[in-house]
Amino acid sequence: MTATLPVPSTTGDLAPSAPLRAAAATDGRLPLPGARGPLSAALLEVLTSARDGSAPLVRELPELARAAAAGDVVRDEDVQLSLALLYELHYRGLRGVDDSWEWDTGLLGVRATLETAFEAAIRELVEVPDVAPEDVAETLFTMAAEDDGPPLSRYLCRNATLEQFREFLVHRSAYHLKEADPHTWAIPRLGGVPKAALVEVQADEYGGGRPERMHAALFARTMRAAGLDDSYGAHLDRIPATTLAGTNAMSMFGLNRRLVGAIVGHLAVFEMTSSIPNRLYGNGMRRLGFDRDATWFFDEHVEADAVHEQIAGRDLAGGLAVQQPERAGDVLFGAAACLALDAVAGRHLLDSWEAGRSSLRGVAARTGNVA
Known part of the structure; x- marks a missing residue:
């Protein structure tokens, strides 16, 4: 093994944390990250609230998504984090987030807005051969x-x-x-x-x-x-x-x-x-x-x-x-x-x-x- 190799102090906070490792072992879900902009901040607030429509930002998400989708979505930190969180609902889930959010129609609409812009951006980025x-x-x-x-x-x-x-x-x-x-x-x-x-x-x-x-x-x-x-x-x-x-x-x-x-x-x-x-x-x-x-x-x-x-x-x-x-x-x-x-x-x-x-x-x- 490589335990004797030096671990650079500049990124020492990337090393394992015993409490975090223990939580991950029993939970398996993605820990909630920090927000990277208005869309991901609102999304995180909604995801950690009760799924009863009472969260004040629920109704603002579609407009925030449309605004975020107007930029360079491939490199936009707010957009890509928001997509990662929305997709994670279909994988192992998010720590502290109710699983019922997975099929929430409002969140699916937000995801669709971001996906439309993301797919269009990728199609602009590539050249697809036309073959039989x-x-x-x-x-x-x-x-x-x-x-x-x-x-x-x-x-x-x-x-x-x-x-x-x-x-x-x-x-x-x-x-x-x-x-x-x-x-x-x-x-x-x-x-x-x-x-x-x-x-x-x-x-x-x-x-x-x-x-x-x-x-x-x-x-x-x-x-x-x-x-x-x-x-x-x-x-x-x-x-x-x-x-x-x-x-x-x-x-x-x-x-x-x-x-x-x-x-x-x-x-x-x-x-x-x-x-x-x-x-x-x-x-x-x-x-x-x-x-x-x-x-x-x-x-x-x-x-x-x-x-x-x-x-x-x-x-x-x-x-x-x-x-x-x-x-x-x-x-x-x-x-x-x-x-x-x-x-x-x-x-x-x-x-x-x-x-x-x-x-x-x-x-x-x-x-x-x-x-």
Whole structure:
């Protein structure tokens, strides 16, 4: 293990808290974060009130949502936190929030307002190839091969400091501590070959029935090795909109049946572009002195995703495009969105480090220049 590695004092408040870990173990819900603007402040007030319409801000939420949705929603902290909170109602829930809020029609309306703007912003961000349904699988492999996003994995492999790597893990915790869950929403919406392919991929993601091998559990193990709090949602206050946008897009695609093609395409290209970066991430941790136990998560993905990319690209995504040709465009849209939003998030990390600042919210430490 890596207990002898120094934990940087500048981000020491990211380390595990015994009371927090104990609460998370028994609760499992996302702890409520601080607000990032008028919409998330009002939303948090509503969520923590009785669901009887008496909260004074209930009637103001739609207007606040419309105002927030008028800006750069991909990078807007208020919008992305609000979406994350609304989506979490469909996952493990929010600590101290009544589960009955999950299907509240007012909140669903607010979510729809934000989703309309968010989906439009993503569609403006990407270019979707126009190909025949039978060519979707090969097009996905071409998109993955031609992707030249920010060289984040190479930087982490060769140059990142321990502090920067810990920041990277905090960013990734937004998704990896719930890994596979957004894509699993698609299972009941598929049939035949695509459904069987998705179940095969997801079974591996969930450890093949062995909880200690679930990918979320392996990532938590990596976080502990790096001296980080691995409890669910512990770092939400520090994770910026550019990272939340990627996870929120998965939730939006997965929770809206009309976008089932997008979540399928997202998963396909996610698997296709995973093996090489994960090998570099693992090598970066080894360079910093971490052992095999700490790098297990990344090493597991090198092998698993090399297999998954064929299943997800051909049987799942390609199979769905042929089975339901009207969804072919959305399959490619989901793939393009995955690549674009990952590039936005990766660019934020590299730009922050190049400027000598933390990539996390509320952390002012210098982290050195990007070579």
